[in-house]
Amino acid sequence: MAEPTSTTTRLEAFSDGVIAIAITLLILEVKIPHVRAGDLASALGDQWPSYLAYVLTFVVIGIMWMNHHRLFELIGRTDRGLLFVNLFMLMGIAFLPFPTALLADYVGDGGANAHVAAAVYSATMTVIGLTFLGIWLYLDRHRELLAPGVDAAVIAGSIRRTLPGPCLYGASIALAFVSAEACLVVYALLAAYFAVNWLPDWIVRKDPAAD
Amino acid sequence: MAEPTSTTTRLEAFSDGVIAIAITLLILEVKIPHVRAGDLASALGDQWPSYLAYVLTFVVIGIMWMNHHRLFELIGRTDRGLLFVNLFMLMGIAFLPFPTALLADYVGDGGANAHVAAAVYSATMTVIGLTFLGIWLYLDRHRELLAPGVDAAVIAGSIRRTLPGPCLYGASIALAFVSAEACLVVYALLAAYFAVNWLPDWIVRKDPAAD
Amino acid sequence: MAEPTSTTTRLEAFSDGVIAIAITLLILEVKIPHVRAGDLASALGDQWPSYLAYVLTFVVIGIMWMNHHRLFELIGRTDRGLLFVNLFMLMGIAFLPFPTALLADYVGDGGANAHVAAAVYSATMTVIGLTFLGIWLYLDRHRELLAPGVDAAVIAGSIRRTLPGPCLYGASIALAFVSAEACLVVYALLAAYFAVNWLPDWIVRKDPAAD
Amino acid sequence: MAEPTSTTTRLEAFSDGVIAIAITLLILEVKIPHVRAGDLASALGDQWPSYLAYVLTFVVIGIMWMNHHRLFELIGRTDRGLLFVNLFMLMGIAFLPFPTALLADYVGDGGANAHVAAAVYSATMTVIGLTFLGIWLYLDRHRELLAPGVDAAVIAGSIRRTLPGPCLYGASIALAFVSAEACLVVYALLAAYFAVNWLPDWIVRKDPAAD
Numbered sequence: 140m141a142e143p144t145s146t147t148t149r150l151e152a153f154s155d156g157v158i159a160i161a162i163t164l165l166i167l168e169v170k171i172p173h174v175r176a177g178d179l180a181s182a183l184g185d186q187w188p189s190y191l192a193y194v195l196t197f198v199v200i201g202i203m204w205m206n207h208h209r210l211f212e213l214i215g216r217t218d219r220g221l222l223f224v225n226l227f228m229l230m231g232i233a234f235l236p237f238p239t240a241l242l243a244d245y246v247g248d249g250g251a252n253a254h255v256a257a258a259v260y261s262a263t264m265t266v267i268g269l270t271f272l273g274i275w276l277y278l279d280r281h282r283e284l285l286a287p288g289v290d291a292a293v294i295a296g297s298i299r300r301t302l303p304g305p306c307l308y309g310a311s312i313a314l315a316f317v318s319a320e321a322c323l324v325v326y327a328l329l330a331a332y333f334a335v336n337w338l339p340d341w342i343v344r345k346d347p348a349a350d
Numbered sequence: 351m352a353e354p355t356s357t358t359t360r361l362e363a364f365s366d367g368v369i370a371i372a373i374t375l376l377i378l379e380v381k382i383p384h385v386r387a388g389d390l391a392s393a394l395g396d397q398w399p400s401y402l403a404y405v406l407t408f409v410v411i412g413i414m415w416m417n418h419h420r421l422f423e424l425i426g427r428t429d430r431g432l433l434f435v436n437l438f439m440l441m442g443i444a445f446l447p448f449p450t451a452l453l454a455d456y457v458g459d460g461g462a463n464a465h466v467a468a469a470v471y472s473a474t475m476t477v478i479g480l481t482f483l484g485i486w487l488y489l490d491r492h493r494e495l496l497a498p499g500v501d502a503a504v505i506a507g508s509i510r511r512t513l514p515g516p517c518l519y520g521a522s523i524a525l526a527f528v529s530a531e532a533c534l535v536v537y538a539l540l541a542a543y544f545a546v547n548w549l550p551d552w553i554v555r556k557d558p559a560a561d
Numbered sequence: 562m563a564e565p566t567s568t569t570t571r572l573e574a575f576s577d578g579v580i581a582i583a584i585t586l587l588i589l590e591v592k593i594p595h596v597r598a599g600d601l602a603s604a605l606g607d608q609w610p611s612y613l614a615y616v617l618t619f620v621v622i623g624i625m626w627m628n629h630h631r632l633f634e635l636i637g638r639t640d641r642g643l644l645f646v647n648l649f650m651l652m653g654i655a656f657l658p659f660p661t662a663l664l665a666d667y668v669g670d671g672g673a674n675a676h677v678a679a680a681v682y683s684a685t686m687t688v689i690g691l692t693f694l695g696i697w698l699y700l701d702r703h704r705e706l707l708a709p710g711v712d713a714a715v716i717a718g719s720i721r722r723t724l725p726g727p728c729l730y731g732a733s734i735a736l737a738f739v740s741a742e743a744c745l746v747v748y749a750l751l752a753a754y755f756a757v758n759w760l761p762d763w764i765v766r767k768d769p770a771a772d
Numbered sequence: 773m774a775e776p777t778s779t780t781t782r783l784e785a786f787s788d789g790v791i792a793i794a795i796t797l798l799i800l801e802v803k804i805p806h807v808r809a810g811d812l813a814s815a816l817g818d819q820w821p822s823y824l825a826y827v828l829t830f831v832v833i834g835i836m837w838m839n840h841h842r843l844f845e846l847i848g849r850t851d852r853g854l855l856f857v858n859l860f861m862l863m864g865i866a867f868l869p870f871p872t873a874l875l876a877d878y879v880g881d882g883g884a885n886a887h888v889a890a891a892v893y894s895a896t897m898t899v900i901g902l903t904f905l906g907i908w909l910y911l912d913r914h915r916e917l918l919a920p921g922v923d924a925a926v927i928a929g930s931i932r933r934t935l936p937g938p939c940l941y942g943a944s945i946a947l948a949f950v951s952a953e954a955c956l957v958v959y960a961l962l963a964a965y966f967a968v969n970w971l972p973d974w975i976v977r978k979d980p981a982a983d
Contacts, residue, residue, distance in 0.1 A: 153630075159368045160582055161588075162368060163372050164585065166448055171455055176463060179452075180466045219756075223756070226619075230623075233585045251598065255601040366785055373866065377797070380867075387881065390885040409863075416855055571841055575788050578793070648834040658800075681816065
């Protein structure tokens with residue numbers, strides 16, 4: 140039991156690094172318009188989907204970081220399997236600048252391209268949701284990795300609250316072919332859901348420490 | 351009370367990461383000129399707004415990091431609200447490479463585009479200033495998050511010293527439409543103001559520890 | 562003996578930073594297609610080598626991070642030589658976005674360019690493999706740098722397990738000129754080998770701590 | 773005296789972050805050639821200055837990180853002045869991807885552009901050298917910031933060993949207008965000098981701890 144914490148610490152630092160870089164790279168996808176004298180204001184206005192996509196994905200990744208943060212407060216040690224599930228989660232998060240830029244470039248066009256761009260964004264979010272679910276399912280089968288005081292009820296509750304992610308993001312892949320704009324609304328609602336929802340277990344974890 | 355410090359530690363590490371990446375990405379906006387034999391020196395000279403914008407925003411973000419650093423020395427623990435106000439602040443800082451590149455590309459042109467570029471820079475700085483103010487106002491309402499020994503006077507003083515930021519940056523949005531060059535002077539003066547001004551609370555914090 | 566650990570800590574943090582940035586920059590090489598109405602789906606489909614290269618190199622760098630992580634659990638302190646061997650290893654890992662983008666752009670073309678791109682990827686991996694081997698050989702000659710409880714058998718076993726890397730990646734340089742696709746299979750198999758293979762020493766290290 | 777170390781820790785982490793990002797961004801300046809079937813090998817060969825510039829600057833920044841690392845082992849606490857001198861040093865290091873790309877693009881051309889590119893690289897290195905010297909001079913005047921056991925002799929020795937940097941890099945600005953290739957040799961020799969030269973103080977620092 141002695142010092143496997145060090146393992147978790149460095150894994151958290153590496154994950155924080157990847158998430159912090161992915162969130163900060165988003166701005167590179169907001170392009171500087173090159174226009175003639177007097178046209179900058181309207182050119183910047185035409186780029187509204189870029190700003191919207193930046194804000195949306197920034198908040199989404201920020202919430203993922205918070206969830207990841209809470210998650211690892213429940214974990215006492217890691218093993219190879221957990222490292223790999225976490226790596227796949229990071230691969231999904233680090234991929235997000237790509238569908239974000241797709242959305243920014245094509246959602247304003249309407250038509251088939253807007254539908255495809257939204258579907259790619261939805262699919263990426265579905266995969267990331269599945270990796271979060273995968274971490275919880277992995278922990279459910281490897282309870283020896285949990286921090287002291289974390290019990291089966293915490294895991295069951297977490298799985299229950301994580302499940303809507305991949306399901307609803309998955310459903311939004313189909314929705315994308317109906318309306319890309321509707322997908323944006325779904326993304327915002329799901330971000331709000333996860334922003335509100337990650338709190339409960341946090342409290343569970345902090346209660347014993349507060350005594 | 352026991353170990354909520356760990357929460358603050360990882361939040362600081364994540365914030366440091368985002369700020370360090372944003373400050374280092376600035377160089378990507380300084381473009382390599384592609385010119386014919388013998389023309390490099392003058393092409394590099396023509397890019398002076400790029401170097402100026404790099405230096406200005408590098409110092410601005412550096413001072414924000416110092417302020418953020420001092421701020422979190424006053425905070426003992428975090429909650430969800432604080433995580434979100436902090437996330438919005440990071441969203442503003444991570445956005446800065448965009449208005450910096452706009453300024454670099456258009457301030458030398460004069461005319462309407464230079465005014466618009468300066469206004470976008472001013473607006474971004476106003477928003478960031480509001481998020482700093484927001485953190486202090488949030489802490490004022492949630493004093494249980496403060497570190498031991500930090501009292502209401504520290505918060506009140508911080509709010510008073512933070513307030514000129516959003517006000518003056520906000521006023522510079524209007525100034526931008528009069529003179530983009532005047533805005534650059536305002537940015538430099540405000541950077542100097544915040545560079546000098548973040549010290550007092552730092553000392554307040556360090557005094558008790560030094561005893 | 563007292564606190565040379567601090568040295569290792571900061572070296573690990575720096576290495577983690579470089580590896581985390583390199584892995585996250587990979588997404589910048591997946592380009593946004595600029596196409597006319599209705600053509601996005603097929604344009605995205607044509608980019609399959611980009612996604613494949615992203616996933617391959619992300620997993621490869623992820624496994625390198627795990628190996629680096631395990632490696633430094635065996636090291637108690639550093640000296641100048643170790644800092645330099647580690648720096649050369651980081652130089653190789655940070656170079657990977659370049660051959661990854663080459664592979665993504667040219668492997669689908671077939672012909673001579675595909676062979677050259679695969680050869681460059683193989684050569685980069687060979688060099689990185691040699692730097693990992695170099696670290697183990699360096700530690701073998703400077704056993705005073707090892708953590709307490711790590712003996713010659715651990716080092717010998719690590720060298721034995723690291724050796725296939727540079728040898729087989731080196732052989733894949735020749736294979737690249739026969740078939741770029743066959744190289745992709747070799748890369749995947751070697752990634753799987755190193756994913757499975759880094760475990761043993763980890764356990765060796767953890768056993769004493771678990772007592 | 774109690775815990776000002778925490779200040780140093782976060783400053784080191786921020787500096788490490790900026791340096792790690794700057795070193796890893798270098799690869800973005802090595803461009804993927806877009807060529808017709810069969811031309812990739814020769815196009816990659818023509819890019820040799822890019823690889824040389826990558827390796828040179830990677831090693832240069834790596835050695836700067838080592839020097840920064842050693843430097844902060846001698847520092848017990850920070851104040852506002854030190855934060856600013858350090859910020860200017862980071863501004864110089866984070867600027868390096870720009871002159872590195874200039875050198876890569878123009879050193880192979882010969883002629884006036886090669887001379888200008890080398891002069892810009894030399895000038896950047898001169899400025900960075902001055903900031904390192906500035907940190908030592910600042911510490912010489914603020915010895916209360918030094919770690920326990922670090923005396924005036926250590927500072928004097930460090931200033932003496934740091935001085936050749938800005939002087940010789942400064943001289944290489946003039947040399948650049950004679951021969952860009954000669955500058956490359958000077959850069960390599962100075963890198964070797966600083967690689968060898970940072971050791972002495974390190975040992976000074978470690979001796980007492982080893983007792």
